[in-house]
Amino acid sequence: MSFTVEYQNTPFLKTSRVKKDVSRLNYRCELLLTQNSHAIRNKRVLDLASHDGLFTYACLKLGARYVVGVEPRSNLVSDANENLRSLGCKTNQYEFVIDDAFDYLSTVEEEQFDTILCFGFFYHIKNQTELLDLITSTKPKYLILDTFVEDFQLPKAELHGIRRRETKKIAGYMVFYQEDQDFDMASFGSSNLVGMPNKSLVEALLIDGGFNFKQINWNDENVIDRGDITDYKKQTRVSYIAETTDS
Numbered sequence: 001m002s003f004t005v006e007y008q009n010t011p012f013l014k015t016s017r018v019k020k021d022v023s024r025l026n027y028r029c030e031l032l033l034t035q036n037s038h039a040i041r042n043k044r045v046l047d048l049a050s051h052d053g054l055f056t057y058a059c060l061k062l063g064a065r066y067v068v069g070v071e072p073r074s075n076l077v078s079d080a081n082e083n084l085r086s087l088g089c090k091t092n093q094y095e096f097v098i099d100d101a102f103d104y105l106s107t108v109e110e111e112q113f114d115t116i117l118c119f120g121f122f123y124h125i126k127n128q129t130e131l132l133d134l135i136t137s138t139k140p141k142y143l144i145l146d147t148f149v150e151d152f153q154l155p156k157a158e159l160h161g162i163r164r165r166e167t168k169k170i171a172g173y174m175v176f177y178q179e180d181q182d183f184d185m186a187s188f189g190s191s192n193l194v195g196m197p198n199k200s201l202v203e204a205l206l207i208d209g210g211f212n213f214k215q216i217n218w219n220d221e222n223v224i225d226r227g228d229i230t231d232y233k234k235q236t237r238v239s240y241i242a243e244t245t246d247s
């Protein structure tokens with residue numbers, strides 16, 4: 001597969017704290033952004049948890065009109081500004097804001113952004129419903145979601161216990177963890193308790209949020225796993241392009 005955005009020789013290989021094999025970054029950009037370029041080209045994009053600017057940069061390369069990256073760790077925002085400057089991005093086309101995603105989203109006006117990216121963040125929080133409510137209240141056209149999911153299977157007996165008369169079906173479940181906030185990719189804020197939803201719950205939350213969505217297919221034969229995207233292939237990490245419905 002040839003990549004429209006190539007991370008080889010970019011500073012992100014040094015500054016990113018996320019898994020940063022070149023091929024993984026190239027595939028993430030290709031499948032999450034390039035193959036959804038209708039949601040990026042000429043669009044105003046909000047990159048939640050923008051880290052060192054790696055996907056803000058990709059959006060600009062793919063012709064986004066304007067991109068705002070939100071990231072609460074000031075050292076990462078410094079890296080992001082320096083990275084995009086050194087890569088020659090036009091400073092009037094992007095901005096990095098040092099903020100918590102929830103706080104920032106509550107200041108966003110309706111239709112201020114066409115597309116919201118939520119990459120590598122949905123499992124670093126415990127209030128996924130609140131995040132989706134905030135996102136939908138800003139009325140974006142598209143949400144691109146990329147997240148690890150929990151694949152722990154509840155024993156049948158436990159599932160039976162959850163079922164009550166008024167329960168139509170079990171939508172999914174979430175496993176809670178405590179993260180070490182010393183890591184530059186962990187949750188940020190007053191709580192280090194985070195919830196990792198399973199795949200069914202992610203989909204139930206998207207439906208509940210009023211989104212039509214399509215799962216991005218990482219099992220296409222052209223997507224070759226050299227050990228760097230096994231999580232995507234095994235669907236312990238999943239991604240979606242979601243569109244808001246008008247109702």
Ligand SMILES: C[S@@+](CC[C@H](N)C(=O)[O-])C[C@H]1O[C@@H](n2cnc3c(N)ncnc32)[C@H](O)[C@@H]1O
Binds near residue numbers: 070073099
């Ligand atoms: C695993 S990294 C993901 C980075 C990038 N989006 C990606 O997918 O590769 C998680 C990022 O979320 C940021 N983060 C943690 N808590 C946050 C919050 N409350 N609001 C916004 N970003 C947050 C971290 O600082 C870190 O940069």
